[in-house]
Amino acid sequence: MWKRSDHQPKIKAEDGPLVGQFEVLGSVPEPAMPHPLELSEFESFPVFQDIRLHIREVGAQLVKKVNAVFQLDITKNGKTILRWTIDLKNGSGDMYPGPARLPADTVFTIPESVFMELVLGKMNPQKAFLAGKFKVSGKVLLSWKLERVFKDWAKF
Template sequence: MWKEKKKVCLQKINTSEEAAVSEFYTTLTSTPKNSSGKMVGLQSDLIFEEIGHRIKEIGSQLVKKVNAVFQWDIMNGGIMVAQWTLDLKSGSGEIYRGASRKPANTVFVLSDHDFMELVLGKIKPQRAFLVGKVKVRGNILLGHKLEMILKDYVKF
């Protein structure tokens, strides 16, 4: 009798483990992917990529006007999930994924959702800063300069 109870108990454990593994696998395989098979990134990734296209067109003009390096730390639940850097200090400018290769003049820390609200104009940058949705390290005045320049040149 003991062996039968043990066998039933082990079957339940194995079934539970199999269900958990199956659920985990389903979650992983159902995560949206792009055509290259990589997992789809954040909404902000699309915006940064678009900025990259614009930088190729007008980057040298922006470098002359801005002369600064900006970094965005995109957070989710207190954990950094992405970093983007906009270098408008050298050459014809560039934007790339990752931490700034040079000291950033201004670093913006915010969630992907809050970044999208800023880009879509649902919240003004000053308001987002005052209510704590955006944290800024470094020269905050350059952030304002960037906002004005991007408003003129980068249309989404």
């Protein structure tokens, strides 16, 4: 018959690594986000607040039409300065500062100046994307639904 042979030595607690001896691999520090009291210092903050109010009023209708979670990483000089999430997939919709609580369907990385031109209608989103003015990752085709949300907000 076959015998089971256990060749693993017994490990004692004192044989383990010392606390802090190893660092976690693959961990990337989150970019420093401004304190909520500092959000009002950004040019785009009033726009985000207004869009947030609009989503809270008509969010249930938007959830039925859009069914997606968008994350907007607003940059300045190549660094993320603001991060907003537009959740039009769950509940009656929500918009909040910070990263998406659930995985975002589409993530936009966009300079603040370009974002302002887009939401104010001074720049065409498709042309701006094709010109490389901002980046989109995830489900790129959902971005046209966010454009419709911004257009509805502009009428509001």
